[in-house]
Amino acid sequence: MSVTTVNYPEEFKGFAISDPSEWSNPKLTSYIPKNFGPKDVDIEIECCGVCASELAVLKNKWSSGPLKSLSSTYGPKTQCVGHEVIGKVVKMGPDVTEFKLGQRVGLGAQAFSCQECSRCKADNDQYCEKYVGTYNGVYDDGYISQGGYASHVRANECCIFPIPDSLESHIIAPLQCGGLTVYSPLKRGIKDVLAEGIKPVVGIIGIGGLGHMAIMIAKALGADVVAISRSTSKKEDAIKMGADGFIATGSTEPWEKENYDKFHLLLNCASSATDLPLDRLLRTLQVNRPFISVGLPDIREKFEVSPFTFLQSGSVIGSSKLGSKAEAIELLELAAKHQFKPWVETIPISEAGVSEALTRLNDGDVRYRFTLTGFHEFFGTGK
C-alpha cells in the first residue's frame, strides 16, 4: 500500500500542522473523520482553492488561545485546512435529500448550520449561532473539523452546493469561500439601488484574492466598478478583470474630492484594517451607504473611528461573513451565465505543493488565487 493510499471511509488523509510555527509545512497525515450524521455527505475531493484564512488559522492569528485542534475530544490533534472544495459525493447519510452519489459538488467555509433557527430559515445560515466552520470548527461532540487539503471531507448537506456543468472545477473552486464572501455583501449592498432602476457604483478596495473576484462579480451583478488600491501596480489587471475605473489611494491627487458622493457601496477586501485611509474613503460614499469589510485582520487589530467620521454622509461601516447557501447557488449560476473566471494558478497537491502555495500566498506572490489540483492522482482516488 502506497503511503498516500487512503483507508476510506474509516480514515481520511490530508495535510496538517500540529504547531503554528510550522504553518508553511503541513505534513501528510491520516485521521478519522467526525462521526457520520444522518445529513452528512462525504466528498471525495478533486481540487481545493487556497484562501487567506488558511494562513490566519494555521498561524493561529484569529485566536487568543492555543491551536483549537489540541482540545479535540476525538479525531486528530492536528489541523488540516482548506475550504474551497470541489469534489464528488461518495457517501450520504440516510436523511440526505438534495444530492446523489457521484454528483459534483462544492463546499465552502461552513460545514454545519442548525437549519431550525430564524436565521437559517431566513437564508442567513452563515450567521447561525450553531455555525461550524469547515476546518478549525467545534462540533457539538467536541470534534474539531478538518478541511479540504485532503482526500475527503465530511459536511452537512445544508452547506454543500451543486455545481453547474459548464463550470471548470479548478477555476471555480475559489468561489466556494472567497467568491461567496464578496458576493453576499455585494448583492445585499446594492439590492435596493438596483430595485430603484439605478446602476449602482461600487468601489472594491484591495485587489487581491478576494478583490479580483469582487470586481468580476460586481460587474456581473450590473454595477459600475471602481478598483481601489494603494498604488497603480494592479491597474492594468483590474481593468482586464472588468473594472470601469481605478483609484490609487497612495497618490498625491485629491482622489477623495474627485470621487466625493460617488459610491453606493465600498467593499473592503484588504486584509488590514489599520492601513486604510478610512476618513478619506468614507467621503466617497453617498448618503447612508455602507463600507463593508470582508478581509479579516489579526484578531488584535481594530478599526478606530470617530462618530464624526461618519457624519459627512451618514455612512455606516461593518463586516460581512461568508454567504448563505442560497447565495452560493446564485453565485455559481451567475458564474455559469456570465462565464466570469477567477484568475487561478494551479499547483499539484503534495507536501511541497501545499508549502509552496501557503508561502507564496503569505508573500503576496499570487495573481490572484491558487487552486491545489491533482488530488485523484496523489491520493489514488477518483476511480
Next chain:
Amino acid sequence: MSVTTVNYPEEFKGFAISDPSEWSNPKLTSYIPKNFGPKDVDIEIECCGVCASELAVLKNKWSSGPLKSLSSTYGPKTQCVGHEVIGKVVKMGPDVTEFKLGQRVGLGAQAFSCQECSRCKADNDQYCEKYVGTYNGVYDDGYISQGGYASHVRANECCIFPIPDSLESHIIAPLQCGGLTVYSPLKRGIKDVLAEGIKPVVGIIGIGGLGHMAIMIAKALGADVVAISRSTSKKEDAIKMGADGFIATGSTEPWEKENYDKFHLLLNCASSATDLPLDRLLRTLQVNRPFISVGLPDIREKFEVSPFTFLQSGSVIGSSKLGSKAEAIELLELAAKHQFKPWVETIPISEAGVSEALTRLNDGDVRYRFTLTGFHEFFGTGK
C-alpha cells in the same frame, strides 16, 4: 431705553461667550446679523430649547482650533448658541415663498443648505456640502452664525419649518434639533421593516435629552421599544415615556444573551462612545442591522471596533446627522397626530437663566429637556 431693548433689524441681542472657559456664563450682548439674503427669514424668538451640543460648542469640544467666532470677517467675535427655536416670521427676503409674516415657525441646528446639489434634491439637505449650522457655522462671506438664545435669528427659508397649530411652543421646541436628530435615523432605520409588514424592534441606548424623545418617536412610528441604560434608575420614567421593555447594561444578568438577535435598530443616544459595551450590544442586533449613534462625544474620542465584532450578525455601525427639512415637517405632523410630548422644564431667559440651564445640563440635572422661555418679556418683543 432699557438694557435689553433690541435695536432690530440692525442688531440682534443675545447671550454669548468670548472665552470657552466662561462657557456657563454667557453675557447679554448686541451684534449685527449676517447680511440679509433674498431667501433669508428673520425669526423673532418666543422660546428656545437647550441642546447638549451647546455645551460642546461653548466649551469648544468639537474643534481642534480656537473658538470659530474669533475668525469672523464681520459680525460679533463672540458666540451665541441655541438651535431649537420657536418664533414668528418678522422679515422675509424677496425670494421667500413658503412663509408669511407673523407665521409661527421652527428652526433647528441647520441654517443653510444649497438646495441645488443632488443631496439637497434627494431630501438629504442635512448632508449638503455647503451646510451652515445655526450657530458656530461659517457662511460663504465669513460671518460666523449666531444662535437662538437671542431676540432674533436669521436663517434661510430652506431650513425653517412651519409649526402645526395644536403644538405648544415650549413643549415642541426640543423637536427642532434633538427630536429631528433621532427621528431621521429611526425612520430610515426601520422603513424597510415596516414595508414588510413587520413590527420593528428598536433599542434606545441612553435615556437622556435625546433618548427620551427617541422612545416617544419610535413608538409613534409603530415600533416595539426597549430602553437601554446603565442602571435601572430611569426605568420607571422610560416606561412612562412608552418603552415596552428595559435593559440595564450594568447589571450582572446575561442581558445580551437574553436579547440575542432581537433588534432591527439600536439607536445610541448616549454622548460617550467609549463607555458603551459595544461588543455585547452588537450581539442583540438581527442580521445586517445597524447601530447608529446620534450622541456626539469629544472630537478626540473614538469607537474602537474589531471587524470581528460585526461578524456574528453582519451588523454595521455609523452616525446620523440631524434630519432633512422634509423629515422635520413629518416629525412635527407626527407629534400633532400622536400628541407625544417631550418632558420639558422651562427656565425664563436671562443671564442667570441661561447659566442655570447650561450648568444643570452639564451636571445631568435635567429630566429631560430644558426650554428657555419668556423671550418676549425679556427682550421687549412679541408686540
